[in-house]
Amino acid sequence: MKKFLVLAAILGFVAFGCAERKAVVPTQPQEMQQPQTKAPEESTKAKEKITEQERAKVESKDIPSKFEEISGMFKDIYFDYDRYDVREDAKQTLKVVADHLRKNTAQKVLIEGHCDERGTSEYNLGLGDKRAKSAKDFLVSLGVPSSRIETISYGKEKPVCSEHTEDCWAKNRRGHFVILKGK
Amino acid sequence: MKKSFTIQDSRFKGVKWLSSRVVPTQRLNYLTAPCVLFLLLTACCLLLSAAAEAKVYIDITSPAARKLPIAVSEFGGTFGKEISDIIKDDLDFTGIFLCLDRNAFMEAPSQPFNPKNWTVIGAEAVVKGMVSGARNLVATVSLYDALEGREILRKEYQTEASLLRPLAHTIANDIYRQMTGESGIFRTRVAYVARKGGEDSIYLADWDGHRAMSLGIKGNVILSPHWSKDGSRLLYSSERNRQWGIYLLDFKKTSETKVFSSKGTNIAGDFFPHPDEFIFSSSMSGSQDLYTYRIPASKLNRLTSSRGIEVSPTLSPDGGQISFISDRDGTPQLFIMSRDGSNARRLTFNGPYNTSPSWSPRGDKIVFSGRQGGKNQIFAINPDGSGITQLTDRGNNEDPSFSPDGRYIVFSSDRDGEKAVFIMRVNGEAQKRITPKGLRVFGPRWSPN
Numbered sequence: 001m002k003k004f005l006v007l008a009a010i011l012g013f014v015a016f017g018c019a020e021r022k023a024v025v026p027t028q029p030q031e032m033q034q035p036q037t038k039a040p041e042e043s044t045k046a047k048e049k050i051t052e053q054e055r056a057k058v059e060s061k062d063i064p065s066k067f068e069e070i071s072g073m074f075k076d077i078y079f080d081y082d083r084y085d086v087r088e089d090a091k092q093t094l095k096v097v098a099d100h101l102r103k104n105t106a107q108k109v110l111i112e113g114h115c116d117e118r119g120t121s122e123y124n125l126g127l128g129d130k131r132a133k134s135a136k137d138f139l140v141s142l143g144v145p146s147s148r149i150e151t152i153s154y155g156k157e158k159p160v161c162s163e164h165t166e167d168c169w170a171k172n173r174r175g176h177f178v179i180l181k182g183k
Numbered sequence: 184m185k186k187s188f189t190i191q192d193s194r195f196k197g198v199k200w201l202s203s204r205v206v207p208t209q210r211l212n213y214l215t216a217p218c219v220l221f222l223l224l225t226a227c228c229l230l231l232s233a234a235a236e237a238k239v240y241i242d243i244t245s246p247a248a249r250k251l252p253i254a255v256s257e258f259g260g261t262f263g264k265e266i267s268d269i270i271k272d273d274l275d276f277t278g279i280f281l282c283l284d285r286n287a288f289m290e291a292p293s294q295p296f297n298p299k300n301w302t303v304i305g306a307e308a309v310v311k312g313m314v315s316g317a318r319n320l321v322a323t324v325s326l327y328d329a330l331e332g333r334e335i336l337r338k339e340y341q342t343e344a345s346l347l348r349p350l351a352h353t354i355a356n357d358i359y360r361q362m363t364g365e366s367g368i369f370r371t372r373v374a375y376v377a378r379k380g381g382e383d384s385i386y387l388a389d390w391d392g393h394r395a396m397s398l399g400i401k402g403n404v405i406l407s408p409h410w411s412k413d414g415s416r417l418l419y420s421s422e423r424n425r426q427w428g429i430y431l432l433d434f435k436k437t438s439e440t441k442v443f444s445s446k447g448t449n450i451a452g453d454f455f456p457h458p459d460e461f462i463f464s465s466s467m468s469g470s471q472d473l474y475t476y477r478i479p480a481s482k483l484n485r486l487t488s489s490r491g492i493e494v495s496p497t498l499s500p501d502g503g504q505i506s507f508i509s510d511r512d513g514t515p516q517l518f519i520m521s522r523d524g525s526n527a528r529r530l531t532f533n534g535p536y537n538t539s540p541s542w543s544p545r546g547d548k549i550v551f552s553g554r555q556g557g558k559n560q561i562f563a564i565n566p567d568g569s570g571i572t573q574l575t576d577r578g579n580n581e582d583p584s585f586s587p588d589g590r591y592i593v594f595s596s597d598r599d600g601e602k603a604v605f606i607m608r609v610n611g612e613a614q615k616r617i618t619p620k621g622l623r624v625f626g627p628r629w630s631p632n
Contacts, residue, residue: 050342050350055387057399058432058439063424082514110425120538120552120559120581121406121626122450123508123515126464126471126492129448133466152425153448153466157404 067180069110073100076174077135081116084130086138090175094135097177098142104179110150111135112176116169117156128153135175150180239364240308240328241279250281251362252305254329256292257285258312258322262347263292266314266322269351272391273369274358276615277590278608296325298332310358318344324354326361336361348393368586368629373593373617374398374408374417375604375627385419385432390586390606390629392617400432400439407582407626408432409461411454414632418442418451418461429463431478442478452496453542462486462496462505473507473524486524497542497549504566506530506540506549517551519566530568537562539582544631545589548609550574552581552594561594563609574611585609587631593617595625 074097077090086094101109113132115124132151140146161168241251253274258267274280283306290300292311301309312324319341326336338357342350352369359367371390376383377397383405388395402421409418417432428444429451443449447466452473454461459478464471473486473496487493489511496507506519514535520527531537536554543549549566552559559579564571578598585592586606593606599616604627607614618624 046336046338048338048340048353050340050346050353052346052349053434055396055398055434055437057397058437059399060401060421060423060430060439065424118559119515119536119554120495122464122494123492123510123538125406125448125450126466126494129466130470130492133469150425151447152422152427154404154422 066183067108068183070179070181071176073179074177076176078170079131079173079175081169081173082119082127084113084127084134086134090135091138093177094138095142098139098144100179101139101144101148106182108148108150108180109139109144110152110178110180112158112178113151113153114158114160114172114174114176115156116172117159117164118169119156121155121157124155125153125157126155128155131173131175240362242363250279251307252281252283253308253310253362254283254285254288254301254304254306255310256288256290256312258314258324259292260314261317262320262344263312263314265347266351266354267310267312269348270310270355270358273352273355273367276391276606276608276613277359278612279363296327296334298327298329301327301329308358308362312354316344320344320347320350322350322354324357326358348389352389365588368588368591371587371632372630373604373606373627374410374630375595375618375624376405376407376419378623378625383421385417386624388617390617392604392619395618398432400430405626406450408628409451409453410628410631411458412456412631413458414630416454416458418454420449420451420463429476443476450494453498455498455502456500457502462498464494464496464507473505486520487527495539497540499542499566500544500546504542506542506566508538508540517549517564530564530566531571533571541584542566543585543589543609544587545585548585548589550583550585550592550594552583561592561611563592572611574607575614580605582626584628586629591629593627593629595627 075093077093078087097109101107111132113128115128132153136149136151139149159172161171255267255271257264271282275282283304287304289304290297296309296311306329309327309329310324312322314320314322322340324338325334327333328335336357340350340354349370355369356367368390372387373390374385374387377386383402385398385400385405385408386395387398402423404422406420415434419430420427421430426444427449428441429449430439431442432439445465445467448471449465450463452462452464460475462473462475464473470490471492471494472488473493475484475486489509491509491511493507493509496505498505503522504519505522506517508515509518512529516537517530517540518527519530534553534555538552540549540551548563550561550563553562555573559581560573561575561580561583562571562573578596580594580596583592583594590609591606592609593604595602596605601623602625603616604618604624605614605616
């Protein structure tokens with residue numbers, strides 16, 4: 001309330017000043033003498049035309065793959081929650097993959113890293129990336145040249161099981177192997 | 184969980200009586216004054232002139248809780264009801280206005296404005312309007328100050344009937360600006376990703392979810408899009424043909440270009456104020472690290488090099504600070520650092536799993552998704568690490584980001600079963616689903632304009 005009184009006092013002073021200035025210099029612009037009527041007068045004339053830019057659809061281009069993909073030749077390997085180290089029970093599958101690549105020297109392998117649905121898309125993509133890379137490192141340790149191993153992360157975006165249970169989550173925390181053959 | 188938000192709410196400001204009490208008095212003509220006093224008073228008059236034009240009815244930066252009672256009359260003419268209903272919904276969502284029930288109105292829409300009809304039901308502002316035309320609409324709208332009994336805004340709007348919703352949102356923006364002195368967000372939009380039949384596509388909808396349409400952008404997997412500051416571009420990651428590329432959709436050129444790709448996972452982040460520069464995370468050098476990239480020069484700059492996962496970078500409004508997620512301490516947590524990657528410090532210490540930060544355009548808050556009782560919830564935190572507040576408590580809630588005025592948050596939630604996009608006020612109030620049933624969507628981002 002005190003603030004209001006102070007403001008009112010200042011205003012009274014200003015009103016006083018405006019009138020006085022008008023008396024001394026009558027050629028000053030009109031709007032300075034009557035500031036309070038300016039806004040409504042102007043707004044009476046306001047007009048606006050509402051338009052919107054037509055949005056043309058943009059088609060994403062598909063780039064054809066250089067490789068023929070063969071999925072399902074190997075079992076998936078599984079990971080612990082929020083971990084990316086290769087588990088003991090995954091090592092047998094990785095040895096089978098390494099053997100296959102040794103025998104089929106024209107082929108490459110793509111390792112997909114996947115996560116369960118808990119957590120957010122981007123962090124899970126980082127985690128899936130680490131899972132695929134640790135599987136890759138294990139294959140390299142078995143003698144597979146790293147140039148023949150590709151990796152990709154799908155994070156939590158491509159689950160094989162959609163229930164919200166620990167059983168299902170365990171199935172989704174996986175590494176999946178795809179053989180790439182030149183076309 | 185305690186809700187302790189007190190950042191903005193409604194309140195009358197004391198400048199309201201400025202224009203009504205200032206009446207230059209001729210009685211004072213005989214007075215003369217020294218030159219210095221004259222200059223001072225001229226300055227006062229100029230200030231007063233500015234104040235009268237920018238009269239603010241509600242100070243929305245004040246923490247006090249009073250809502251401004253407003254009566255939005257049903258408009259007359261074609262689509263009058265539809266248009267006035269949209270305006271009412273817009274104003275209502277802000278939480279700044281108390282939209283009075285039309286059943287209580289004493290004055291029929293066709294009657295001329297009489298302040299006594301409105302002050303008696305407690306209305307302090309009144310909106311009346313008339314729409315004519317069927318294919319080409321002309322809406323004439325008046326906003327009245329019921330207490331002073333005068334018109335404070337009159338405007339004529341023209342458009343075609345197919346743009347009825349943008350028309351109504353434009354009127355709501357004008358009312359909002361007149362009452363608060365700030366820009367409304369009623370013509371902004373939300374971009375999000377929809378997942379159907381193993382394929383993702385980017386959709387664009389009005390902020391209230393209406394007029395949703397696919398932009399034609401499709402990919403095996405698409406991640407949350409990011410807007411350029413001028414609203415003319417979207418940046419997003421898409422996995423196509425076994426590679427994570429960062430793509431740019433230019434609305435002006437209606438074209439999509441791949442701006443960055445490499446081996447590994449490339450995830451687009453925010454644009455810097457400069458429209459050609461953005462931040463992103465990539466595992467091109469091993470584990471996920473943060474980089475900046477300038478498009479025409481292809482200039483790549485590495486900001487972090489840790490063995491852990493560093494993702495989800497978000498920029499302060501001036502681009503000088505970066506908040507991001509790192510698991511360098513064992514679990515994913517929010518960190519903050521300078522633009523050049525220096526001075527990194529941890530921001531969150533509560534909970535085992537905090538991700539997806541997004542910085543308010545006002546600069547005062549960062550929202551993120553944090554694990555609470557096995558579910559992901561939306562939280563807000565101050566950039567200094569103080570004032571952590573939980574904003575949601577049903578289902579899993581992710582991907583939060585702010586409206587351009589920093590007053591609302593858009594996010595995804597599975598509280599109804601399938602993933603959908605929701606909006607809410609910055610204090611967690613008025614949570615509202617804006618995407619339809621049957622469409623699985625995520626990664627929403629509010630347009631800057």
